[in-house]
Amino acid sequence: MSPHPLVVRSEEFVAPGSHDFDLPPILGNSEFFTKPMLLLLLSVVIVATFFWLAARKATIVPGKLQFAGEGAYTFVRNGVARDVIGSRDFMRFVPWLFALFYFVLVNNLFGIVPLIQFPTMSKVGVAYALAGVTWLIFNGIGIRKHGFLGYLRHTTVPAGVPAYILPLLIPIEFISNILVRPLTLSLRLFANMFAGHLLLLVFILGGEYLLLHAEGLTRLAGIPALLLALVFTFFEALVQVLQAYIFVLLSALYVAGSLAEEH
Amino acid sequence: MEGTLNLVGYGLSAIGPGIGVGLIFAAYINGVARQPEARGLLQPIAFLGFALAEALAILGFVLFFIG
Numbered sequence: 001m002s003p004h005p006l007v008v009r010s011e012e013f014v015a016p017g018s019h020d021f022d023l024p025p026i027l028g029n030s031e032f033f034t035k036p037m038l039l040l041l042l043s044v045v046i047v048a049t050f051f052w053l054a055a056r057k058a059t060i061v062p063g064k065l066q067f068a069g070e071g072a073y074t075f076v077r078n079g080v081a082r083d084v085i086g087s088r089d090f091m092r093f094v095p096w097l098f099a100l101f102y103f104v105l106v107n108n109l110f111g112i113v114p115l116i117q118f119p120t121m122s123k124v125g126v127a128y129a130l131a132g133v134t135w136l137i138f139n140g141i142g143i144r145k146h147g148f149l150g151y152l153r154h155t156t157v158p159a160g161v162p163a164y165i166l167p168l169l170i171p172i173e174f175i176s177n178i179l180v181r182p183l184t185l186s187l188r189l190f191a192n193m194f195a196g197h198l199l200l201l202v203f204i205l206g207g208e209y210l211l212l213h214a215e216g217l218t219r220l221a222g223i224p225a226l227l228l229a230l231v232f233t234f235f236e237a238l239v240q241v242l243q244a245y246i247f248v249l250l251s252a253l254y255v256a257g258s259l260a261e262e263h
Numbered sequence: 264m265e266g267t268l269n270l271v272g273y274g275l276s277a278i279g280p281g282i283g284v285g286l287i288f289a290a291y292i293n294g295v296a297r298q299p300e301a302r303g304l305l306q307p308i309a310f311l312g313f314a315l316a317e318a319l320a321i322l323g324f325v326l327f328f329i330g
Binding site for chain 1: 307313328
């Protein structure tokens with residue numbers, strides 16, 4: 001494992017790279033339980049506690065906490081699930097979409113929370129697992145509704161296309177709908193979080209290095225670098241919320257596509 | 264100067280999705296400006312198009328680290 005620039009401070013500037021995402025184990029020598037693992041557990045506790053507290057004393061006239069909890073729930077229930085899946089089938093998917101959105105959102109926001117500052121989703125395995133769940137759900141729902149062959153036909157044969165072009169279209173549709181969808185879904189989340197964290201590392205570590213270790217007037221360049229780090233932190237907050245929203249929106253769209261009737 | 268050509272390649276490949284994302288949001292802003300009540304309908308479509316165009320840049324980003 002390469003030295004972490006926050007721990008080992010050498011006179012040479014160590015440019016941030018993918019080695020910054022290999023964090024040391026927390027307990028003993030277990031490579032399994034590292035900071036991302038701890039953050040995953042923490043996010044589950046945060047999300048569960050917040051909504052448990054918000055829903056515990058539900059009254060007809062909501063208090064502040066209940067109002068916030070209901071607003072958060074309504075956003076996913078109406079803004080994503082009902083609008084995308086349609087008012088007939090959406091209720092079955094609300095618990096999954098709701099949990100998914102707030103799980104991803106909290107894990108993303110860890111990237112800019114002071115003292116934590118590590119987006120869990122910048123470890124690609126987490127994103128693969130979440131996209132895998134989505135893949136199983138939208139394929140499973142489609143197979144249950146249309147049957148196995150019916151679902152394959154539903155998802156790979158576009159309606160209203162002349163027959164002579166189908167040999168070309170069916171493989172493309174199969175690759176794009178079955179194989180590439182989970183890949184882009186997970187990589188989009190992962191790469192956004194990864195690139196965002198890397199961007200912040202460049203500005204913060206580079207700014208700190210310039211300010212404290214550079215020669216002469218070059219030190220002044222550290223000040224705009226750190227100010228830009230602040231600006232990019234707010235930009236990252238926007239990206240993190242947006243990516244959580246897009247992840248859930250696309251999951252809902254895939255489910256809606258599987259549920260759609262034949263044309 | 265150190266680095267790999269991957270960096271240059273990724274920079275070039277990000278131009279396309281950049282233009283695409285710009286066109287998508289331009290169309291979205293145009294649509295909302297012409298018909299403000301269509302905002303709720305257009306927003307998911309705009310973000311969907313944004314996500315799909317962005318996927319190309321994301322794949323390039325991953326290949327940059329793999330390659």
